[in-house]
Amino acid sequence: MKNYKFAVIPGDGTGPEVTAEALKVLAAAGRKFNFSYVTETFNWGGENYLATGEVLPEDATDKLKKFDAALLGAIGHPKVKPGILEKGILLKLRFDLDQYINLRPVKLFPGVETPLANKKPEDIDYVVVRENVGGLYTGIGGFTMKGTDNETAVQSMVYTRKQVERAIRFSFELANKRHSKAAPWRGLKPEDIAAGKTAQLTLCGKTNVLTYVFDLWERVFYEVAAEYPHVKTDYAHVDATTMWMVKNPEWFDVIVTENMFGDIITDLGAMTQGGMGIAAGGNINPNGVSMFEPIGGSAPKYTGMGVINPLAAVLAAGMMIEHLGECEAATAIEKSVAYVTGNKLKSMAAGKMGYSTAEVGDLVVANL
Ligand code: IPM
Ligand code: MN
Numbered sequence: 001m002k003n004y005k006f007a008v009i010p011g012d013g014t015g016p017e018v019t020a021e022a023l024k025v026l027a028a029a030g031r032k033f034n035f036s037y038v039t040e041t042f043n044w045g046g047e048n049y050l051a052t053g054e055v056l057p058e059d060a061t062d063k064l065k066k067f068d069a070a071l072l073g074a075i076g077h078p079k080v081k082p083g084i085l086e087k088g089i090l091l092k093l094r095f096d097l098d099q100y101i102n103l104r105p106v107k108l109f110p111g112v113e114t115p116l117a118n119k120k121p122e123d124i125d126y127v128v129v130r131e132n133v134g135g136l137y138t139g140i141g142g143f144t145m146k147g148t149d150n151e152t153a154v155q156s157m158v159y160t161r162k163q164v165e166r167a168i169r170f171s172f173e174l175a176n177k178r179h180s181k182a183a184p185w186r187g188l189k190p191e192d193i194a195a196g197k198t199a200q201l202t203l204c205g206k207t208n209v210l211t212y213v214f215d216l217w218e219r220v221f222y223e224v225a226a227e228y229p230h231v232k233t234d235y236a237h238v239d240a241t242t243m244w245m246v247k248n249p250e251w252f253d254v255i256v257t258e259n260m261f262g263d264i265i266t267d268l269g270a271m272t273q274g275g276m277g278i279a280a281g282g283n284i285n286p287n288g289v290s291m292f293e294p295i296g297g298s299a300p301k302y303t304g305m306g307v308i309n310p311l312a313a314v315l316a317a318g319m320m321i322e323h324l325g326e327c328e329a330a331t332a333i334e335k336s337v338a339y340v341t342g343n344k345l346k347s348m349a350a351g352k353m354g355y356s357t358a359e360v361g362d363l364v365v366a367n368l
Pocket of ligand 2: 263264267
């Protein structure tokens with residue numbers, strides 16, 4: 001029996017509550033699918049920073065490297081100036097562990113209300129691959145003449161070919177995998193299928209304005225595409241992408257994009273799938289330690305009330321074990337969540353689910 005080692009970073013606000021439910025579900029899945037795990041908890045976050053003045057210990061990355069994966073609750077504290085914890089913990093871990101993929105499924109579960117009129121679960125089921133360590137997040141830039149009328153601020157979108165290529169390769173591989181299970185032939189037209197295409201990958205960029213960075217992305221995209229003749233390639237500018245995500249989400253299967261565009265479009269995606277209570281993501285280093293998290297924040301006003309929706313954290317835990325190869329268990333978790341959203345919860349919103357946070361965790365366990 002495989003015994004995994006998970007680093008758990010519950011974080012701030014409601015982070016610990018949702019993490020507890022995710023671990024509860026993981027334990028039940030382990031009993032059923034024959035794996036176990038041990039955890040070590042790291043209390044990094046706003047509370048810890050306010051108490052000790054330390055954002056993240058220097059050996060944090062080295063510590064995390066000893067685990068199979070990490071599960072993060074939420075980072076963010078109302079008494080800490082915006083930017084400190086985000087940059088000092090979340091972004092730092094993503095960078096230092098070279099988690100160069102941010103994988104964000106956009107999936108409407110049954111029974112979940114979407115703001116998109118007339119769209120059903122089969123219409124909203126795609127994955128955004130957000131490049132996770134480059135671009136504007138590199139932080140390259142600066143000021144000149146700060147504080148004067150002539151002040152200039154620069155922040156550059158920086159990409160190396162290597163960064164672009166590994167994100168694009170990951171996306172083609174993912175398109176392959178998705179075709180074989182969750183979403184056969186998604187977004188393809190009959191003529192594409194007749195032409196032998198089995199999956200679709202959309203590059204989301206801005207080739208009409210960012211003529212250097214997306215020239216590189218586009219060239220690499222089509223170079224790699226030549227190795228995947230059965231994946232249909234598609235391109236959309238980022239502004240148009242937001243349009244189609246609202247109007248025709250069924251057109252998408254896998255979308256690959258740069259870091260900041262991915263940050264923005266995945267919040268839109270999360271809203272279309274019913275909000276932050278149900279949106280999960282993974283910061284992935286395919287050759288290292290990956291970190292999975294609910295996309296939503298720490299929701300401080302609900303702290304300790306047992307009303308927050310834990311399903312995003314539960315799904316993040318499911319993505320974590322899927323990443324580690326426990327595909328059956330991951331599928332069972334997702335199916336159970338779908339059963340619970342479809343048959344039990346009144347709403348995805350905090351305090352309106354009709355159940356407490358722990359009861360929702362119990363429901364997922366009971367229906368595994
Ligand atoms: C996210 C968040 C982070 C990001 C912030 C908190 C730094 O918005 O995970 O999408 O911009 O990547
Ligand atoms: Mn974001």
